[in-house]
Amino acid sequence: MLRRHAVSAVLAGSLLAVPVAALPASAAAPAVEIVKVYYDSPGADRRSNSSLNAEYVTIKNITRRTIDLEGWTIRDKAAYRYTFGPIVLKPGKTLTLRTGQGDDGTSSVFWNRRAYVWNNDTDTASLRNASGKLIDSCSYNSTRYDYTNCR
Ligand SMILES: [Ca+2]
Numbered sequence: 001m002l003r004r005h006a007v008s009a010v011l012a013g014s015l016l017a018v019p020v021a022a023l024p025a026s027a028a029a030p031a032v033e034i035v036k037v038y039y040d041s042p043g044a045d046r047r048s049n050s051s052l053n054a055e056y057v058t059i060k061n062i063t064r065r066t067i068d069l070e071g072w073t074i075r076d077k078a079a080y081r082y083t084f085g086p087i088v089l090k091p092g093k094t095l096t097l098r099t100g101q102g103d104d105g106t107s108s109v110f111w112n113r114r115a116y117v118w119n120n121d122t123d124t125a126s127l128r129n130a131s132g133k134l135i136d137s138c139s140y141n142s143t144r145y146d147y148t149n150c151r
């Protein structure tokens with residue numbers, strides 16, 4: 001009996017090791033993706049708060065686990081950076097970062113800027129985790145469209 005237990009323990013151990021060994025491959029898909037950048041808000045860019053908030057970037061949690069975004073950042077190609085506060089993103093949910101002012105909620109957070117961030121012609125949005133590791137990025141290069149679906 002003792003011996004059988006020992007064998008099953010070894011088997012259990014090796015079974016448990018499988019998902020761990022598979023991690024590097026699955027890590028290729030980012031846990032949180034940038035799904036859309038709406039870089040040229042509709043109409044003339046007059047810096048009204050509603051126009052600023054119609055400029056946004058949307059991210060999505062593509063995993064089955066809740067992800068804590070506190071300390072994560074979104075940056076453009078220049079020096080603009082937004083740092084997420086204490087907010088979690090549930091599995092499959094999206095979160096939209098709007099450029100202007102507003103009250104943060106579960107589906108939208110606000111950069112609270114009075115000027116635009118995303119260039120109307122070309123730019124790159126980068127998403128980094130709290131350790132500064134690049135999680136995903138989305139580039140666009142077109143004035144023909146006002147937004148890009150990153151995937
Ligand atoms: Ca813009």
Ligand SMILES: [Ca+2]
Nearest residue numbers: 040041042043
């Ligand atoms: Ca515009």
